[in-house]
Amino acid sequence: MNRYAGLGIYKLIVLAVTVVILLGIFYYIGYGRREVRIATTTSLYNTGLLDFIVDSFRERYPEIDVKILPLGSGAALETGSRGDADLVLVHAPKLEKSYIDMGILTAHRIIAYNYFILVGPKDDPANVSNQESIIDAFKVIYTAGSMGKAYFISRGDRSGTHIKELSIWSKIGIKPSGEWYIESGSGMAQTLIIANEKGGYTLSDIGTYIALKENGRIDNLVILYSGDDELINIYSIYLVNPEKVAGVNYGDAYILYKFIIDNIRYFIEEYNSKYSVKLFYPADNEDILMDKWWMLAG
Numbered sequence: 001m002n003r004y005a006g007l008g009i010y011k012l013i014v015l016a017v018t019v020v021i022l023l024g025i026f027y028y029i030g031y032g033r034r035e036v037r038i039a040t041t042t043s044l045y046n047t048g049l050l051d052f053i054v055d056s057f058r059e060r061y062p063e064i065d066v067k068i069l070p071l072g073s074g075a076a077l078e079t080g081s082r083g084d085a086d087l088v089l090v091h092a093p094k095l096e097k098s099y100i101d102m103g104i105l106t107a108h109r110i111i112a113y114n115y116f117i118l119v120g121p122k123d124d125p126a127n128v129s130n131q132e133s134i135i136d137a138f139k140v141i142y143t144a145g146s147m148g149k150a151y152f153i154s155r156g157d158r159s160g161t162h163i164k165e166l167s168i169w170s171k172i173g174i175k176p177s178g179e180w181y182i183e184s185g186s187g188m189a190q191t192l193i194i195a196n197e198k199g200g201y202t203l204s205d206i207g208t209y210i211a212l213k214e215n216g217r218i219d220n221l222v223i224l225y226s227g228d229d230e231l232i233n234i235y236s237i238y239l240v241n242p243e244k245v246a247g248v249n250y251g252d253a254y255i256l257y258k259f260i261i262d263n264i265r266y267f268i269e270e271y272n273s274k275y276s277v278k279l280f281y282p283a284d285n286e287d288i289l290m291d292k293w294w295m296l297a298g
Contacts, residue, residue, distance in 0.1 A: 035065040036252045039077075039085035041092075041160055042187035044235065045070035047207040047279060050089070053267050057259050064252050072159025072187070080104060080240045086253035091205075091235045092160035093297035094167075104245060105238040107257065110283045110290045111264045112235040116164055118225040119192070119209060120201035126150045128201065128224040137225045138168050141201050145180030151200030152176065155191050156183025160233070165203045168230070196220045205233055207279035214275060234283070234294050237261065 044050040045068060054066045069076070069085060073092035080088045081104045088105070090096060099105045118137055120128060126144035131137040144150035154176070155162040169176055182200065184191040188208040195202040196218040206226070212218045239257055242248040260267075265282040272278045283290045 034063055034249070034252050035067055036087060036249055036256050037067045037069060037085045038087050038089060038256070039069045039071055039075075039079040040089040041073045041076060041235070042070050042189070043091070043161070043205040043208050044089055046187065046189045047211045047271075049207070049267070049271050049280060052271050053260060053263075056263070056267070057256055060259065061255065064255065066256065070187070072155070072157040072162065074158030074163070077105075080238070081245065083240070083245045083247035086240055086249045087257055088238050088240065089235065090160060090238075091233055092163045093234060093236075093294050094163060095158075095160075096236060096238070099238075102244070103241055106241040107237075107239040107254075109237050109257075109261050110234055110287070110294060111237050111261060112268060112280045113283050113290060113293075114206050114233050114278075114280050115226060116161065116203055116231040116233050117206050117209060117223050118201065119195065119204055119221045120150075120224050121199040121220060122222050124224055126201065131225060134168060134225060134228045134230050135172055138174075139172055142172075142174055142176065145176075145178065148180070150180060151195075151198050152181050153191055153195040153198065153200045153202040154181065154183045155188065155202075156185050157187070159188070161188060161203055161205060164231075164233070168203075192218050192221065206277075210275055210277060210279055232293050232297070234290060234297060235280075236294070 040050055050068060054068065057066060069079060071079060073090040074095055076088050076090050077095055077099050079085045081099065118128060118134065126140045128137045128140060131140060141150055141152055145152055154165060184194050188204055189212060191202055192204055192209060192212055199220065237257060237260060239250065239253055240248045242250040265284055268280045268282045
């Protein structure tokens with residue numbers, strides 16, 4: 001065999017090896033990669049709690065990629081219904097119920113709760129801090145806003161927080177509008193930052209507020225009303241039903257789902273230790289009470 005023939009064989013071997021490697025890569029990209037997509041409320045994402053959970057999951061299951069999609073609850077639910085998420089974490093019971101009824105969501109579990117709070121400027125021009133209920137607090141904000149003395153910053157994004165805010169306005173028969181009522185169209189963190197800059201009021205989950213407050217990003221905002229039963233904020237986890245929605249990775253999503261519900265108390269307790277107050281409470285020992293509040297939530 002001459003040296004040219006040997007060179008030709010060498011080239012064929014190199015080509016064959018290259019083809020095998022490329023086929024392996026294409027197979028991994030197209031078929032072999034295991035990925036779970038979580039559509040989540042922004043409050044779980046902004047506070048860092050979900051990242052803390054997912055980092056622990058990746059250590060246990062390095063073969064499964066996790067993609068986090070931080071959205072308002074309404075957008076998260078819609079994302080799941082399109083098959084663009086395998087698992088959803090949300091806090092909008094009224095919206096959740098409609099997706100359950102359509103069969104899109106399955107395996108409902110309440111994993112955590114905290115409370116919505118009404119925050120605003122330290123000088124409190126609407127006198128919110130002296131009100132006896134969240135309904136009264138919204139009434140005085142409306143009055144002050146209509147007189148040009150106050151702003152209210154709404155998320156305006158169909159998130160769980162926005163749905164809760166709208167339900168309060170509805171209970172007092174007010175459809176807010178005007179220069180005093182500003183829709184941010186943003187997540188909770190950005191809405192709080194806008195309220196801080198404008199000297200306005202806003203409804204927030206306590207977790208995002210405390211996380212930003214302790215990082216010095218919203219120094220002008222203080223908690224003016226909290227503790228009303230109307231303001232309980234319940235976080236639920238669901239699997240997207242593969243019998244109703246195509247393209248769902250149910251098997252790996254279930255592994256992550258089970259990992260979360262089995263370890264949620266540990267994750268919350270460890271996470272809360274970083275802050276001066278509790279940002280979340282695990283719901284695992286209060287199933288009956290949480291189910292009751294979830295059913296009543298608007």
